[in-house]
Amino acid sequence: MQKIRAYVEEQFADLPETEQVATLKEEIIDSMEEKAADFMLDGKAEEDAINKAIVDFGNLAEIKKEFQLQQEPKQKGGKLKKQKEDMSTLNLGFSICGSVLIIGLLIFVNMYYTPHEIWFVFPTFAILWWPVSMAFVWMKARRRKVMHR
Numbered sequence: 001m002q003k004i005r006a007y008v009e010e011q012f013a014d015l016p017e018t019e020q021v022a023t024l025k026e027e028i029i030d031s032m033e034e035k036a037a038d039f040m041l042d043g044k045a046e047e048d049a050i051n052k053a054i055v056d057f058g059n060l061a062e063i064k065k066e067f068q069l070q071q072e073p074k075q076k077g078g079k080l081k082k083q084k085e086d087m088s089t090l091n092l093g094f095s096i097c098g099s100v101l102i103i104g105l106l107i108f109v110n111m112y113y114t115p116h117e118i119w120f121v122f123p124t125f126a127i128l129w130w131p132v133s134m135a136f137v138w139m140k141a142r143r144r145k146v147m148h149r
Contacts (some may be wrong), residue, residue: 095134
């Protein structure tokens with residue numbers, strides 16, 4: 001069954017040797033060896049059974065392609081990290097604009113309905129936690145970017 005192992009190793013030679021790739025190769029090898037053993041039980045010669053198992057298993061390029069698509073966000077995390085950093089910047093800007101609008105609304109309501117009492121300051125402190133928390137997320141994303149350069 002060395003021919004099956006050599007065939008699978010050759011097909012996956014261009015992928016990095018990770019634990020996931022090794023697991024996938026072992027599963028494919030086990031499956032092909034079982035299929036070849038079934039063919040041998042049906043009376044085929046070992047060489048014919050191995051060749052038929054390889055042919056019947058199908059094109060490994062499709063499996064490889066699907067596996068690479070699943071692994072791409074993990075291996076090529078640069079694009080994903082860039083998107084996360086962009087999202088943290090967008091979230092920070094949105095939180096600042098939203099907080100300014102809400103605080104402006106509170107000032108308007110306070111001055112229009114109860115001009116003698118200044119109460120808008122108290123909810124303002126609660127509202128300011130939103131952009132402050134988003135600023136920390138943004139700084140964390142920037143720090144990761146600097147560390148990974």
